[in-house]
Each structure stands twice: as C-alpha cells, then as structure tokens.
Amino acid sequence: MVTRRGPDKGIVDELTKEFIAESQEGLERMELCLTELEQRPGDGELVSEIFRAVHTIKGTTGFLGFGRLETLAHAGESLLGALRDGRLAATSELIGGLLDLMDGLRAILRLIEATGAEGRPSADEDCELIALLAELKAGGGGLAAAGEPAPRSRRDASTSTGSGQVGHAVSRPVGDAGSAGLWPAPAAGPSTQERTLRIDVEVLNRMMNLVGELVLTRNQILQSAPGAENFPDLARRLDTVTAELRESVMEARMQPVGHLFSKFPRMVRDLARTCGRQVRIEFEGQATGLDKSLLEAMRDPLTHAVRNSVDHGIEPPEERVKAGKPAEGVVRLRAFHQNGSVVIVVIDDGAGISTARVLAKAIERGLATPEEAEQMTGREALELIFVAGFSTAAEVTNVSGRGVGMDVVRTNVEKVGGSVELESREGLGTTIRLRVPLTLAIVPALVVRSGGQSFAVPQNSLVELVYVPRRDRESAVERMGTAELYRLRERLLPLVWLDRLLELEPSVDAAAGFYIAVVESDGRRFGLVVDDLKAPEEIVVKPLSGALREIGMFSGATVLGNGMLALILDVSATGARAGVRPAEEEMKVVGAEAGRGAGRIELESSMVIYESWKRGESWKRGGSELDEERGSASRGQMAMPLSAVERIESVPLSEIEYAGGEAMLQYRGELLPIEDEGGVLGEMSAASGLAASRSMERGPGADGCRDGAETAETAPTLEALKDDGGRATVLICLRAGARGARRVGVVVRRVLDVAAGTLLASDRAEGEGRLAMVKNRVTLMHLERAEPAEEAAAAIFEEVA
Amino acid sequence: MSHAEGRRADARGVVSICSLRAGMGLYGIDTRQIREVLGKTTPHRVPLAPEYIAGVVPYRGEVLTTVSLRGLLGLEKWAGTNCVLVLDDQEDGERFGLMVDGVGGVMTFEETALEANPSALDARGVALFDGTYRMESGLVVRLDPERLRPSRLAESELFGASKQERPGEQR
Numbered sequence: 001m002v003t004r005r006g007p008d009k010g011i012v013d014e015l016t017k018e019f020i021a022e023s024q025e026g027l028e029r030m031e032l033c034l035t036e037l038e039q040r041p042g043d044g045e046l047v048s049e050i051f052r053a054v055h056t057i058k059g060t061t062g063f064l065g066f067g068r069l070e071t072l073a074h075a076g077e078s079l080l081g082a083l084r085d086g087r088l089a090a091t092s093e094l095i096g097g098l099l100d101l102m103d104g105l106r107a108i109l110r111l112i113e114a115t116g117a118e119g120r121p122s123a124d125e126d127c128e129l130i131a132l133l134a135e136l137k138a139g140g141g142g143l144a145a146a147g148e149p150a151p152r153s154r155r156d157a158s159t160s161t162g163s164g165q166v167g168h169a170v171s172r173p174v175g176d177a178g179s180a181g182l183w184p185a186p187a188a189g190p191s192t193q194e195r196t197l198r199i200d201v202e203v204l205n206r207m208m209n210l211v212g213e214l215v216l217t218r219n220q221i222l223q224s225a226p227g228a229e230n231f232p233d234l235a236r237r238l239d240t241v242t243a244e245l246r247e248s249v250m251e252a253r254m255q256p257v258g259h260l261f262s263k264f265p266r267m268v269r270d271l272a273r274t275c276g277r278q279v280r281i282e283f284e285g286q287a288t289g290l291d292k293s294l295l296e297a298m299r300d301p302l303t304h305a306v307r308n309s310v311d312h313g314i315e316p317p318e319e320r321v322k323a324g325k326p327a328e329g330v331v332r333l334r335a336f337h338q339n340g341s342v343v344i345v346v347i348d349d350g351a352g353i354s355t356a357r358v359l360a361k362a363i364e365r366g367l368a369t370p371e372e373a374e375q376m377t378g379r380e381a382l383e384l385i386f387v388a389g390f391s392t393a394a395e396v397t398n399v400s401g402r403g404v405g406m407d408v409v410r411t412n413v414e415k416v417g418g419s420v421e422l423e424s425r426e427g428l429g430t431t432i433r434l435r436v437p438l439t440l441a442i443v444p445a446l447v448v449r450s451g452g453q454s455f456a457v458p459q460n461s462l463v464e465l466v467y468v469p470r471r472d473r474e475s476a477v478e479r480m481g482t483a484e485l486y487r488l489r490e491r492l493l494p495l496v497w498l499d500r501l502l503e504l505e506p507s508v509d510a511a512a513g514f515y516i517a518v519v520e521s522d523g524r525r526f527g528l529v530v531d532d533l534k535a536p537e538e539i540v541v542k543p544l545s546g547a548l549r550e551i552g553m554f555s556g557a558t559v560l561g562n563g564m565l566a567l568i569l570d571v572s573a574t575g576a577r578a579g580v581r582p583a584e585e586e587m588k589v590v591g592a593e594a595g596r597g598a599g600r601i602e603l604e605s606s607m608v609i610y611e612s613w614k615r616g617e618s619w620k621r622g623g624s625e626l627d628e629e630r631g632s633a634s635r636g637q638m639a640m641p642l643s644a645v646e647r648i649e650s651v652p653l654s655e656i657e658y659a660g661g662e663a664m665l666q667y668r669g670e671l672l673p674i675e676d677e678g679g680v681l682g683e684m685s686a687a688s689g690l691a692a693s694r695s696m697e698r699g700p701g702a703d704g705c706r707d708g709a710e711t712a713e714t715a716p717t718l719e720a721l722k723d724d725g726g727r728a729t730v731l732i733c734l735r736a737g738a739r740g741a742r743r744v745g746v747v748v749r750r751v752l753d754v755a756a757g758t759l760l761a762s763d764r765a766e767g768e769g770r771l772a773m774v775k776n777r778v779t780l781m782h783l784e785r786a787e788p789a790e791e792a793a794a795a796i797f798e799e800v801a
Numbered sequence: 802m803s804h805a806e807g808r809r810a811d812a813r814g815v816v817s818i819c820s821l822r823a824g825m826g827l828y829g830i831d832t833r834q835i836r837e838v839l840g841k842t843t844p845h846r847v848p849l850a851p852e853y854i855a856g857v858v859p860y861r862g863e864v865l866t867t868v869s870l871r872g873l874l875g876l877e878k879w880a881g882t883n884c885v886l887v888l889d890d891q892e893d894g895e896r897f898g899l900m901v902d903g904v905g906g907v908m909t910f911e912e913t914a915l916e917a918n919p920s921a922l923d924a925r926g927v928a929l930f931d932g933t934y935r936m937e938s939g940l941v942v943r944l945d946p947e948r949l950r951p952s953r954l955a956e957s958e959l960f961g962a963s964k965q966e967r968p969g970e971q972r
Binding site for chain 1: 845846847848849850851854857858859862863864865866895897951952954955
C-alpha cells in the first residue's frame with residue numbers, strides 16, 4: 001500500500017482522484033468556517049464542521065497510504081479536538097495556525113494530483129507546522145503537548161516513493177500567513193476541481209428520464225411509415241423532449257456562484273492584515289447559478305476586483321474614522337440574474353476613485369492630453385482605469401498597483417462575452433459590475449453568405465447592416481491606395497471582403513449588390529462585405545479541433561437549422577488579419593485633426609427637432625431665459641444634430657430600469673444611461689396613476705452624477721411602474737469619448753421633425769445648450785459635455801437583424 | 802502502441818482490414834479503429850485550412866476535423882462523391898474524420914502478413930504508411946490512424962507546409 005506508483009507516471013487512479021476532489025471540497029468548507037469562526041469564536045457548530053473535514057481527510061488518507069498527509073491531518077485533528085472540547089479558545093493565532101495547516105494540506109493534495117505521490121518533505125517543513133500546532137495546543141492551556149510531538153520518524157520511513165524535486169509550498173513562517181491567499185501557486189493544467197462536477201441526483205434522474213423519452217420517440221419515428229398521420233405529433237414531442245433535455249443539461253452545468261465566493265473570506269482576511277485594514281466581507285445571492293466553464297473564467301477577474309477593493313478601496317481604519325465612517329470597511333459581493341446574464345457586483349464603502357487623480361495620472365502616462373481630460377465626464381475618466389498599464393495606487397504595494405489590473409479584468413470578462421462597468425463616488429465607495437452571459441454554448445448570431453459558404457457572425461459584435469444596391473456598387477466604395485473604404489454617415493469605414501480574405505471563390509454574380517455588416521470588436525470597427533444575409537439564429541457553438549483553431553479566424557462551428565454547417569467568425573481576428581487598426585489609434589488621428597476645429601459642428605447640418613420639457617413650464621438652467629423671449633410655440637423645442645442620433649426607439653416604460661436612482665435601458669446587450677432632462681419619465685408614470693419615485697424626481701438634474709452605491713431599496717417602489725403600458729420615446733445617441741464612442745439614451749416627449757439647421761452661436765454655458773436656427777426659428781441645442789458631432793458615426797439605419 | 806497490442810491480443814492472429822480507395826491506390830485500416838463510416842458525405846470546407854484538411858463534418862453533436870487522404874498523398878482533388886470514416890485515436894481520445902474516395906469490403910489477413918515499408922519509400926509515405934499486405938490483385942497499404950491525426954499532421958513539416966508548395970508535389 002505504501003509504494004503505490006512511481007511519480008513519473010503522472011496518472012492518478014480514480015479512487016485517489018475522488019479523494020482529492022472530496023478533500024478539496026472539505027478544505028474549502030473548512031476555510032469558510034475558519035474565517036467565520038474568527039467572527040464568532042464561540043460557535044461550536046463551526047468547530048465541529050472543521051473537525052469533520054480534517055478528520056475525513058485523515059481517515060481516507062491513511063487508507064490510501066499517504067502518510068505525510070495523515071501525519072499533518074492528525075496533528076490538526078488533535079488541536080481541533082481540544083478546541084471542540086472547549087479546552088482551547090479560538091484565538092486569532094490559533095485560527096492562523098489552522099489556516100497554515102490547511103495550506104499545508106492543500107499543497108500536498110496538489111502535489112498528489114500532479115505527481116501521484118505526496119513527495120517527501122524537504123528539511124523540516126511538516127515538522128515545523130506540526131510543532132506550531134502542538135505549541136498552539138499546549139499554549140492554550142489545558143492538556144500539555146505530552147504525547148503529541150508527532151511521531152515523525154515512523155512516518156518518514158513509510159512516506160511513499162515520492163520524487164525528490166518536490167519540497168516547497170508547505171512550510172511558511174507564521175507571520176507570512178497572508179501570502180498564501182494572495183499568490184496562490186499557479187496550478188499546472190486544470191485541477192481536479194475544474195474537471196469534476198457534483199450534480200444533484202434529482203437532476204441526473206430527470207436527465208435519464210428524458211433520454212428514455214427521447215429513445216421512445218425515436219423508436220416511434222423509425223417505425224412510423226413515411227408521411228404518417230401522427231408525424232406532426234411526434235415531431236412536436238421530439239421538440240419538447242429536446243428542449244427539456246437541453247434545459248436539464250444546462251441546469252446540471254449551472255453551479256452556484258457561492259463556489260466562487262467561498263475563497264474570498266480567507267483572501268480578504270489575509271489581505272486586510274497585510275494592508276492594515278479592517279474589512280468585513282458580505283455575500284448576497286450565492287445560490288445564483290452560472291455555467292461551470294464561465295464560473296472558472298470569472299475566478300480571476302473577480303479575485304482581482306476584490307483585491308482592488310480591499311487594497312485601493314477601503315481606507316486604513318484611522319482615515320475611515322476621520323471621515324466619519326465605521327473603522328471596519330465592508331466589501332459586498334452580490335450576484336443575481338438579469339435578462340439572460342449573470343451580474344456579479346463588488347461593492348466597497350471605501351474612498352472611491354478620485355477622478356482628478358485618475359485624470360492627472362492619465363495625463364502623466366500620456367493616455368490623454370490635458371485638453372481631453374478637461375472635457376471628460378466622470379464616467380469617461382473612470383473608463384481610463386481600464387486602459388492597459390494604468391494604476392492609480394499612489395505607490396506600488398505588495399498587493400496591487402503593478403499596472404496590471406482593471407484592464408486585465410475587462411479583457412478576461414470580455415473574452416467570455418461579458419462586460420465590466422465601474423461606478424465610483426469619491427469618499428463613498430466603488431462599485432464594479434461584472435456581467436457575463438449565462439452560458440457560452442448558445443449565442444445569438446447572424447448567418448451571412450460569402451463565396452458560397454455560410455458564416456455565423458456573433459450578434460454582440462454586430463453594429464449595423466448596410467445594403468449596397470447594384471447601381472451603387474461602383475460608386476459606394478472609395479479607394480485610398482490599396483485600402484477600400486465606405487462612407488458611412490460621413491465617416492470612412494474600412495471594408496473587408498470576406499471572400500477575398502478567406503481566399504474563397506468570388507461570388508457568382510460580380511455585379512450584384514452586396515451587404516456590409518458593420519462590426520466592432522476589440523476596438524476594431526470595420527465593414528465586412530458579404531454576398532447575402534440569412535436569418536439571425538441562436539447557434540450552438542461547437543469547438544474546433546486544434547489544427548483548425550490554429551487558423552485563428554474561426555472561433556467554432558455550428559450546425560444551422562437547415563442541417564448545414566457554418567463556421568463562426570472571430571470578428572476581431574478577422575479585423576486583425578485584414579489589417580484594420582483598433583479604433584483608439586484611429587481616434588487619435590482623427591482627434592488630432594478635429595482638434596484644430598475645436599469642437600465646432602458644421603454650420604449647416606441636419607437636426608432632429610424634438611419636444612423635451614413641458615410647454616409653458618419655464619426652464620431655468622444654464623442661465624438661459626429663452627422662453628421669456630421666444631414665442632411659446634418654440635418653448636418645448638430642442639434640437640440635436642442628426643449625426644449624433646443613432647436610432648429613435650419607442651420603449652415601454654416597463655423596460656426602463658433603475659439602478660441607484662439612475663434610469664437605465666438595456667439596449668442590444670448594452671446598458672444605456674438614460675437622460676431625462678424634461679422629466680418626461682416622472683411625468684409619464686405620474687400620469688398613469690403611479691407616484692413618481694424619488695429617483696425620478698431627481699431625474700432632471702441628475703444626469704451627470706452617478707450613484708456609487710447600489711441602492712436596491714428604490715427597486716420595490718419602481719417595480720410598480722413596470723406594469724404600466726406607457727411608452728417613452730428615446731433617442732439613442734452616440735457620444736464620442738476618450739475611449740471610443742458611448743451610447744446614451746435621451747428621453748424626449750416626442751420627435752417633431754428632421755430639418756436642416758444653422759448653428760447660431762457656440763457654447764454659452766459650457767456645453768449646456770446652444771442656439772441654432774432651425775426652420776427659421778431659434779432652437780436650443782442639446783449638447784453634452786462631450787462633443788457629440790465629429791466622430792459620432794450614426795443616424796437612423798435599417799435594422800435587418 | 803495500443804492498437805498493436807490489440808492486434809496481438811487477437812487469439813487467432815488475424816486482422817480484419819477495411820479497404821479504402823483514394824486515387825489509384827488501395828489502402829486499409831484495421832476495422833477496430835473505425836468507429837463509423839459516413840457514406841457520401843462532403844465535408845464543409847474550412848477556408849485557409851491546410852490542403853490536407855478536407856473540412857469539417859457534423860458527427861453526434863461534435864464537429865469533426867476531416868483529413869483528406871488525397872490531400873495527404875498529394876493527389877488532385879476528386880470531383881466525385883466521398884466517404885468519410887470516423888476514426889478514434891485511442892491514446893489521446895482525439896476523434897477525427899478521414900475522407901476517401903470510397904470504402905470497399907473487409908478483408909482478413911494473417912497477423913504476420915504485414916510487410917514493412919520498402920526502403921525506397923519517400924518521406925511522406927514513411928510518415929503515413931504502416932506497411933503493406935500483399936494480395937493477388939495488388940497491394941493494400943495499411944494506414945495507421947495514429948499517424949493521420951490532424952494535430953499530429955499539423956506538427957509535421959511534411960504536411961504542415963504552406964499550401965503554395967502543395968500542387969507541385971507529386972508522389
């Protein structure tokens with residue numbers, strides 16, 4: 001039993017694998033309990049739980065013949081036994097010691113998993129730890145460490161044939177307890193935990209039932225004659241069974257987010273110690289399910305976010321007290337489902353992010369010019385944090401501030417099709433919102449045809465579709481050297497011919513019209529020229545083998561509704577291969593040219609005229625007293641350059657959501673802040689017999705300031721609104737910012753007209769509003785801090801998807 | 802190699818070989834290594850893929866990379882219908898397809914009848930062929946699925962070479 005296998009084999013048998021998975025789970029529970037125990041030292045239930053975990057490891061380990069593990073577990077068990085019997089008190093040193101023990105056990109487990117053997121402790125690693133545990137046990141009074149100086153010699157003899165190259169990770173000086181949680185040893189390859197999954201037997205039974213049903217249906221179909229009468233019935237049944245089976249498999253893949261959260265108490269505890277902070281961590285929504293693979297993908301970004309919150313967010317206790325906050329900071333992790341995605345929010349009540357400091361840093365790092373910085377809104381400034389190489393930490397600490405940070409978080413989350421948002425209020429705290437799709441396996445996509453083949457373009461990278469008819473074929477494409485461009489709303493869009501890029505046979509009818517799918521990914525925006533568009537479909541992503549992944553253009557394949565295969569295009573790789581530059585660079589070039597024009601929109605341009613605030617109601621903002629002078633007919637009238645308006649949408653009131661008192665609209669998988677200058681929303685809901693909530697009353701003035709903390713309390717009152725059938729007209733506007741254009745929804749009472757207008761005067765009150773002559777009438781222009789005009793590519797477009 | 806062990810394990814020392822055609826040649830693969838034969842299937846072409854990859858075929862919820870035997874042998878593309886064999890590689894569990902012109906019958910050979918590759922064989926042949934069986938009508942070249950794995954082919958310089966060189970090469 002002792003010499004089980006050579007370490008070179010690297011293969012671990014089933015029994016051991018199971019043991020490792022089980023033990024790791026046990027240790028995870030133990031970790032959680034330990035951190036909780038620190039909060040509630042008297043809790044006997046917790047101690048028992050920990051005891052059980054260690055005891056189980058000890059028991060199984062002896063049976064499997066892992067002597068080293070057994071010794072360690074035994075030492076821990078006897079200490080825990082004393083704790084359970086009340087002979088010791090759960091002091092923080094004791095908990096520290098137990099955490100060390102846990103790390104020790106974990107390191108050995110990892111070793112077993114990697115090499116199949118537990119290795120021989122080099123020097124006195126285990127010894128030290130065991131001595132520490134014994135000391136703790138003796139130190140607490142009660143029983144002396146008499147029979148306890150672990151029987152090492154015997155163990156050494158029986159320790160397996162472990163390899164010599166092991167010896168690390170186990171021993172750790174007591175004072176360094178923090179480092180374990182901070183820099184977990186990088187696991188080589190996926191660990192057992194990532195490869196195994198625990199499923200509720202109920203779910204498994206249901207799946208088996210459904211599979212049985214599937215077999216029965218298949219039998220019936222096979223036996224039924226061609227053109228049988230009951231065929232539609234059978235088809236329907238097959239459909240139901242398939243849908244249910246899919247659902248239950250998805251359910252089985254769903255893992256509670258709590259698994260992800262479980263390691264944070266320990267990490268936060270250790271971090272807080274290292275940084276000299278007092279931090280409490282709170283959870284909410286641990287039961288929220290998320291696809292297993294995504295759960296793994298979220299692990300690192302979330303760790304990063306939490307680490308940031310503790311290190312950068314929460315202030316030292318003295319500072320907190322000075323600021324009138326409790327000395328102990330709170331980091332809250334919340335998870336919930338929202339419209340087919342899972343949102344994980346990390347909220348801290350720390351210092352928040354200083355926009356001024358961010359901007360200063362950005363200028364220092366050359367990420368923005370002082371002029372640009374001046375024009376940025378708070379939100380845009382926060383976006384800078386996501387730029388690679390940005391770190392605001394005043395000094396580089398051990399924990400973070402190495403310049404890799406939020407950009408990595410964003411990249412990783414975006415890799416799995418998610419998004420990251422950041423909100424911060426100076427002095428009050430920061431909220432990081434990670435949004436990930438429920439599953440990676442099924443994505444909405446548009447099927448396009450090129451060179452006689454079908455390709456799927458994921459909807460999330462699709463911006464718009466343009467049809468170029470046959471007669472415009474020649475004139476539509478402009479050439480600059482070898483580059484071909486399309487003028488889309490006065491902006492040049494690089495074109496990429498999919499068939500040429502993929503070396504496909506050119507389409508049969510060279511003179512026919514073509515489609516341009518305007519796509520954007522990784523900051524690259526370009527027009528993908530295809531022959532034809534097919535229906536949008538929810539496609540099931542099938543991975544490609546390594547040999548085909550190497551091509552780098554396809555992220556997978558899928559079977560279409562008609563049974564044909566289609567390859568899924570990796571939009572960003574396509575752009576890169578075609579040599580399309582990411583927009584940031586492009587923006588800089590454009591920005592440099594536009595800079596001379598200093599944010600002045602062309603004198604003659606098309607404008608959307610709309611009614612914003614209530615007629616007769618005086619509007620006293622930005623020092624404007626227009627309504628006194630102008631006729632009452634023009635009172636409610638405002639204009640916006642057509643180029644800044646992307647779409648005009650009629651949105652049911654119920655779809656406008658509120659977060660932190662901010663109106664938001666989910667628009668094509670994007671969260672748009674809603675601006676409601678005229679208080680239209682409040683009025684509409686009031687009109688429908690519902691009390692306007694307080695957040696709405698703040699509406700008119702609140703467009704600029706973002707609530708840092710999640711104020712979920714406002715939600716219940718607003719819930720009532722959702723039943724209302726009213727519809728609001730929202731202009732979807734594209735605003736250029738430092739980091740690419742951003743969409744904003746502007747609520748208007750109604751759209752009046754589109755007409756050519758002339759700008760009369762420039763900025764009267766810092767972009768608050770200016771005047772234009774539209775249809776021979778002076779009209780107030782709606783303009784925000786950021787100039788919308790130049791780069792804003794937009795107007796009303798045909799939506800095909 | 803696992804299949805070699807499997808062959809030896811056969812009590813009577815007999816192997817059954819499924820015969821395949823590609824161009825003028827007759828080839829064979831041990832039936833135990835064939836999972837399924839998909840008749841008359843044309844793989845979905847993958848643009849920019851190396852010449853020896855015929856494309857992908859859907860198979861039981863998976864998308865299988867399919868290797869073209871003609872492509873591997875440097876033969877012209879075949880205009881007629883194709884057959885795709887689904888092969889399982891026992892070692893890595895990699896499953897892939899092999900596109901051939903057609904599949905013939907199953908023949909049995911004595912275990913010992915396999916003859917080694919001739920020394921005059923070119924590098925490409927050495928990389929692909931396992932040996933030959935002699936029949937009255939001609940030779941059956943035995944293929945080893947292990948050597949046809951797309952991932953292994955991609956590593957090999959012989960086949961992973963850029964496609965510009967392809968058409969000129971002839972056996």
